[in-house]
Amino acid sequence: MSIEYSERKAFWYLALFAVAFSGFYIYFVNGAIINVVERQKTEKEIVSINSRISDLESSYFSLNGKINLDYAHSLGFVKVGKEKYVYRKSLSANLSLNQLH
Amino acid sequence: MKSKFQFRIRLLFLLIVAAASVLAVNLYIIQIVKGETYKEKAERQYVSPKESIFDRGKIYFSNKDGTVVSAATIKTGFTLAISPKKLANPEDVYKKLKAVLPINEAKFLMKASKKDDPYEELEKRIGEEKAKEIDSLDIQGVELQKDRWRVYPGGKMAANTLGFVGYDGDSFSGRYGLERYYEDLLKRGESDAYVNFFAEIFSNIGKAVSKESEREGDIITAIEPKVQSFFEKELASTTQKWNSKMTLGIIMNPADGEIYSIAVNPTFDPNTYGSESDVKIFGNPAVESIFEMGSIIKALTMAAGLDSGSVTAETTYNDKGTLTLNGKTISNYDRKANGVISMQEVLNKSVNTGVAFVVSKMGKENFAKYMTDFELGNETGVDLPNEASGRISNLKSPRDIEYATASFGQGIAMTPITTARAMSAIANGGTLVIPHIVKKIDYKMGLSKNISYESGENKRVIKKETSEEITRMLVKVVDNALLEGTVKIPNYSVAAKTGTAQIAKPGGGGYYDDRYLHSFFGYFPAYNPRFLIFLLTLEPKGAEYASNTLTSPFMDTVKFLINYYEIPPDR
Numbered sequence: 036m037s038i039e040y041s042e043r044k045a046f047w048y049l050a051l052f053a054v055a056f057s058g059f060y061i062y063f064v065n066g067a068i069i070n071v072v073e074r075q076k077t078e079k080e081i082v083s084i085n086s087r088i089s090d091l092e093s094s095y096f097s098l099n100g101k102i103n104l105d106y107a108h109s110l111g112f113v114k115v116g117k118e119k120y121v122y123r124k125s126l127s128a129n130l131s132l133n134q135l136h
Numbered sequence: 137m138k139s140k141f142q143f144r145i146r147l148l149f150l151l152i153v154a155a156a157s158v159l160a161v162n163l164y165i166i167q168i169v170k171g172e173t174y175k176e177k178a179e180r181q182y183v184s185p186k187e188s189i190f191d192r193g194k195i196y197f198s199n200k201d202g203t204v205v206s207a208a209t210i211k212t213g214f215t216l217a218i219s220p221k222k223l224a225n226p227e228d229v230y231k232k233l234k235a236v237l238p239i240n241e242a243k244f245l246m247k248a249s250k251k252d253d254p255y256e257e258l259e260k261r262i263g264e265e266k267a268k269e270i271d272s273l274d275i276q277g278v279e280l281q282k283d284r285w286r287v288y289p290g291g292k293m294a295a296n297t298l299g300f301v302g303y304d305g306d307s308f309s310g311r312y313g314l315e316r317y318y319e320d321l322l323k324r325g326e327s328d329a330y331v332n333f334f335a336e337i338f339s340n341i342g343k344a345v346s347k348e349s350e351r352e353g354d355i356i357t358a359i360e361p362k363v364q365s366f367f368e369k370e371l372a373s374t375t376q377k378w379n380s381k382m383t384l385g386i387i388m389n390p391a392d393g394e395i396y397s398i399a400v401n402p403t404f405d406p407n408t409y410g411s412e413s414d415v416k417i418f419g420n421p422a423v424e425s426i427f428e429m430g431s432i433i434k435a436l437t438m439a440a441g442l443d444s445g446s447v448t449a450e451t452t453y454n455d456k457g458t459l460t461l462n463g464k465t466i467s468n469y470d471r472k473a474n475g476v477i478s479m480q481e482v483l484n485k486s487v488n489t490g491v492a493f494v495v496s497k498m499g500k501e502n503f504a505k506y507m508t509d510f511e512l513g514n515e516t517g518v519d520l521p522n523e524a525s526g527r528i529s530n531l532k533s534p535r536d537i538e539y540a541t542a543s544f545g546q547g548i549a550m551t552p553i554t555t556a557r558a559m560s561a562i563a564n565g566g567t568l569v570i571p572h573i574v575k576k577i578d579y580k581m582g583l584s585k586n587i588s589y590e591s592g593e594n595k596r597v598i599k600k601e602t603s604e605e606i607t608r609m610l611v612k613v614v615d616n617a618l619l620e621g622t623v624k625i626p627n628y629s630v631a632a633k634t635g636t637a638q639i640a641k642p643g644g645g646g647y648y649d650d651r652y653l654h655s656f657f658g659y660f661p662a663y664n665p666r667f668l669i670f671l672l673t674l675e676p677k678g679a680e681y682a683s684n685t686l687t688s689p690f691m692d693t694v695k696f697l698i699n700y701y702e703i704p705p706d707r
Contacts, residue, residue, distance in 0.1 A: 083264070086211045088209070089210070095289075096290045096293065099362070099365065120704075
């Protein structure tokens, strides 16, 4: 009688484990699938954005190449006639020791 | 009890057989009955690469504000192909395609006529929008295949430094420049974009522990795109103006060896390298070729003389215009005698016999030791492939004449990068730096590494005081002697020296009478230099000396860098 009871108990435990593990399995595989799909989607997006960036960079370089002195002059810029600089005297020349009385 | 059990087993068996039959019939319908339809449908999806999709790490330029811009990247597009045996009416197909893409009619019809051929490529590197337009036409026998390829958005910019990727036998890999030097970092394993979906879920576990992917990364160079672009234009106009065979230049930080620009003219576009007829253009002469540098070496000789205590800036000697050693006579460039002059004037007037005097004062062995310490005969370790070693065997000769000619840069040859490194030592306080282009590596795993070349480890070749003294002398060269002092910048101290060298005939037998190499190096702000500029132009026509050909590109570059980096005046 007690053996039959133990078997039944073991059966239900095993059944419970089986159901639980099946649940976990489905949950994790589902998670993995979602992640892989997301990753693939993101990778495709990255590739496409990178491609677009390289186009933009090409035009950036070619536009940059057009900026030169002649272009600056055509926009009305002129060279600074006489450059003037402001100098600050070295601080060390003015330092003196405080004398204690 | 038993019959009930048997019934259950039979029922289960029937169910299994029924399910298997349904699957088998379905499989038959998919594979045999509708097989062709599905196959065509699959083939026409433009994500059907014929081989694994190309991928590779990026190379970046660094702007002065620390932002980066791609020097080499990957572009995605499509390859347009036809299956001639499936084309019903080639003329009609051609008209439809021509409305979207400019396709050569003769080429199309020739390819379409190969009726036994299942696959003929029409156009490569088609953009995404055009591909969508073609796909929407839904033409039978026209295929679009996804493709990726290497692009260099800057075109010719820094081409000799970047190199390119191409076939080397069967392997598609970096062939020149950084693409080759950093092949291990830039190459990528097989693309997984088209791996079976479920296989991927499990294959990623292997990938996470794979050692190979740990080394995959992108590289960030110190090359500044605006400086590079400006420098290239300067060198191109120099080549053109003096009809030179080649002009090259290096801009580097003499304190840490970071290279902001290596420019070579003529150069090539790595996006269309196949159109170049001579493969020599792909190399980088700044690290792969050696030259006799001429009088810029006098700065090293004078530094050695000062450092050894053999001479000072005020030491005088009597210049007779020529000097005969071991039966051979060397003379000054103008063959004139200057009389009693100081060492400062030796540099100002670039007197050959003057630096030969320095060697005689310090002793040839001592001079050779200094030149060897400057590592003129060694590789610098710069991160570019095929670096050449200098040829300084004349410094082991028993004859005095070889040392005398070496003192003004003849009879010994070295690469421009070695020369720039030696000059950096006299600029930075006396230590040898390691020139380098790449300053940071971003690993694909997420980590990044700053490449540091600690100055504490650098080898000292001359004393700090010597470096200050030779700098003072070279500043005087610019202020008083270079084009008679007309190019000096009042508020900025610039140190520089010009050089004009004879070119040796290949295989020995002396020098050409009519071929010269002009060289130039300088740095500023002279007493705390941020930039060292090295220039070289090969076989210029119509000008005798480097002061005529290279002063202007040098001073233009100095002024550009002062403005661009907003360098404050230092005097």
